[in-house]
Amino acid sequence: GESVGLHLPTLSVQEGDNSIINCAYSNSASDYFIWYKQESGKGPQFIIDIRSNMDKRQGQRVTVLLNKTVKHLSLQIAATQPGDSAVYFCAENHSGSWGKLQFGAGTQVVVTP
Amino acid sequence: SQTIHQWPATLVQPVGSPLSLECTVEGTSNPNLYWYRQAAGRGLQLLFYSVGIGQISSEVPQNLSASRPQDRQFILSSKKLLLSDSGFYLCAWSEQNTIYFGEGSWLTVV
Numbered sequence: 001g002e003s004v005g006l007h008l009p010t011l012s013v014q015e016g017d018n019s020i021i022n023c024a025y026s027n028s029a030s031d032y033f034i035w036y037k038q039e040s041g042k043g044p045q046f047i048i049d050i051r052s053n054m055d056k057r058q059g060q061r062v063t064v065l066l067n068k069t070v071k072h073l074s075l076q077i078a079a080t081q082p083g084d085s086a087v088y089f090c091a092e093n094h095s096g097s098w099g100k101l102q103f104g105a106g107t108q109v110v111v112t113p
Numbered sequence: 114s115q116t117i118h119q120w121p122a123t124l125v126q127p128v129g130s131p132l133s134l135e136c137t138v139e140g141t142s143n144p145n146l147y148w149y150r151q152a153a154g155r156g157l158q159l160l161f162y163s164v165g166i167g168q169i170s171s172e173v174p175q176n177l178s179a180s181r182p183q184d185r186q187f188i189l190s191s192k193k194l195l196l197s198d199s200g201f202y203l204c205a206w207s208e209q210n211t212i213y214f215g216e217g218s219w220l221t222v223v
Binding site for chain 2: 036043044091106
């Protein structure tokens with residue numbers, strides 16, 4: 001079936017370095033993608049989104065890249081800080097599924113001093 | 114601004130007991146509402162979604178049910194809990210495509 005998945009279950013990053021979290025999706029009809037951050041014991045927080053008519057979008061210290069050719073999504077975090085330690089989920093949907101996001105399994109980001 | 118409240122935050126329930134988790138959204142009208150479950154170390158699974166009062170769609174067969182008695186209220190229930198119902202339950206809302214989550218409710222069935 002259609003699925004969204006992450007390549008790396010755990011990513012260890014040194015404080016101050018840039019982080020890159022990857023995500024693959026298989027539904028070619030997907031046209032909207034979101035990255036969420038989930039800290040321990042809390043609900044997921046919206047970070048950034050991107051529509052399929054774009055290949056890059058920037059936020060505060062974060063950049064999302066979308067490669068529709070290979071169905072790949074990535075989240076880049078600049079100058080990673082200890083507060084960035086969390087599980088990061090990518091999610092996708094398409095206009096036909098209307099708001100019913102499909103989530104990947106998540107990547108644990110650990111920021112080391 | 115919109116806010117979402119979910120309670121209780123934590124509960125421990127015996128097998129066979131009933132369940133009621135409540136969620137309310139403020140600052141918006143006619144939101145789409147969702148219940149997700151997250152097992153430990155796993156991704157999020159959509160359980161129910163609602164596009165309006167009394168309109169509930171179930172995504173997976175299970176021991177749970179949902180109701181939407183008011184526009185901004187969403188309730189997750191069970192008549193008899195199973196051990197497998199343990200997990201982290203998240204209420205969420207959306208107006209367009211982006212879904213915003215509450216803080217979650219930890220349920221442990223013992």
